[in-house]
Amino acid sequence: MYAHTLPKVKICLAIQLYCQSSTSMALANTAFFSSSFALRRSRVSGLGFVPQLSPCEPLTVLPVRYKCSEPALAFSSKKNILHASTDGLNAVDSTSLKFDRDADYVPMPIVLIDQDSDSDATIVQLSFGDRLGALIDTMKALKDLGLDVSKGTVAxxxxxxxxxxxxTRLDTGRKVEDPDMLERIRLTIxxxxxxxxxxxxxxxxxxxxFGIKAPEKKLDVDIATHVQVKEDGPKRSLLYIETxxxxxxxxxxxxxxxxxNIxxxxxxxxxxxxxAKDKFHVSYRGAALNTSLSQVLVNCLRYYLRRPETDIDSY
Incomplete structure (x- = not known):
């Protein structure tokens, strides 16, 4: 009796393993095929939809069907494991999950001062990954400069x-125009x-x-400096500086x-x-810069920015 039962159990188990292996390979191929349509920043807990067979269940292989209107892939930075998700199958909103990162990962700090988007206020945008707090001390430091933070938004x-x-300025209620004050705002933040x-x-x-810790890698000023003047209408030109x-x-x-005199x-x-990546709207006597004046401006800025120790009056 036992001699006739044992081979059937082995056959059933072998079929189960073969079926699970084939189905997993099919799903993996489907996930890689889906990646050619779109990539999304989302994390999922795993596939989680591989069909399971009991040891002696009749062998029936059905096609796996699922919605693929928004296929997504996510890779872990620590493990070579591919996770796939589609709508309705273990899908999780991307804002509620984070990528695995090394413990020493430091996001890029960015401080942007925008004078164009609002006619009544100077906009300062600050980002440092997801590590920023309420910035109460930063707003207090700005107030000590004679400034007022009229409103703030977080996105x-x-x-x-x-x-x-x-x-805005506390005394006038207007946006900041003084270059020296703009630089003080930047350095304070x-x-x-x-x-x-x-x-x-x-x-x-x-x-x-500021005496905290010097960057391990410093930029070559000659390589990092780029100066361009572009057309921006009949009354002004756009000066772009990267250094x-x-x-x-x-x-x-x-x-x-x-x-x-610009x-x-x-x-x-x-x-x-x-x-530093700066953009300036510049003009000369109420008009855009001509080709000759643009070249003079570019040459002066390149000469000075590439040699910061040079006396400004020496050019």
Whole structure:
């Protein structure tokens, strides 16, 4: 009796293992095929829909059907495991999950000063991954500069929290126009970022300037510096500058521009890690810069930015 039963059990178990292996391979191939349509930042707990067979259940292989209107893939940075999800099958909203990251991962610190988007206020946008707090100390430091934070907004884009502060002068209620004050705003915010998030100093040029921790890798100024002047209508031109960041950079740039008798109408000052990426709307006597004047401006800025130790009057 037992001699006739044992082979059947082995056959059933072998069929089960073969079926599960084949189904898993099919699902994996489906997931890779889906990846050609779209990639989404989402995490799931696992496949979780492989059919299970009991040891002696009749063998019936059915096609696996599921919605694939929004296929998604997510990879773990620590394990080579592929997770796939589709709508209705273990799908989880991406904002409620995070990617696995190394313990020493430090997000990119970004401070953006926008003078164009709002006619009544200077907008300062600050992001440092999802590590920013309420920024109460930062707003207090801005108030000590004679400024008022009229309102603020917080938005989450992926895993990055972006905070916007709308700043005006306490005495006039108007936006900040003084380049020196704009630079003080920038340095005050970065200083507070370094104070409460000292790990950011490794990615900020100000880390060394404020005596926190110098970046391990420094930019080659000659390679990092790019200056361009583009058309922006008949009455103004767009000056784009990208260079290695340092304290006082904004004031120095505007002084060089002013020395050539070029007017700065508005600016966007972007501090992204070790790099400063600034945009200025400039004009000359109420008109856009011609080709010759644009070249003079570019040459002066390149000469000065690539040699920060050079006396500004020497060009």
């Amino acid at each position: 989450t884009e992926g895993s990055v929290k972006q905070t916007k502060l709308f700043i 970065i200083n507070n970022l370094l104070k409460y998030h000292p790990e950011s100093s490794a990615q900020l040029a100000m880390g060394e300037a 290695a960041d340092r304290p006082g950079l904004l004031v120095e740039i505007i002084k060089v521009i002013a020395d050539i 007017d700065v109408e508005s600016a966007e000052i972007d501090t992204e890690g070790l790099v």
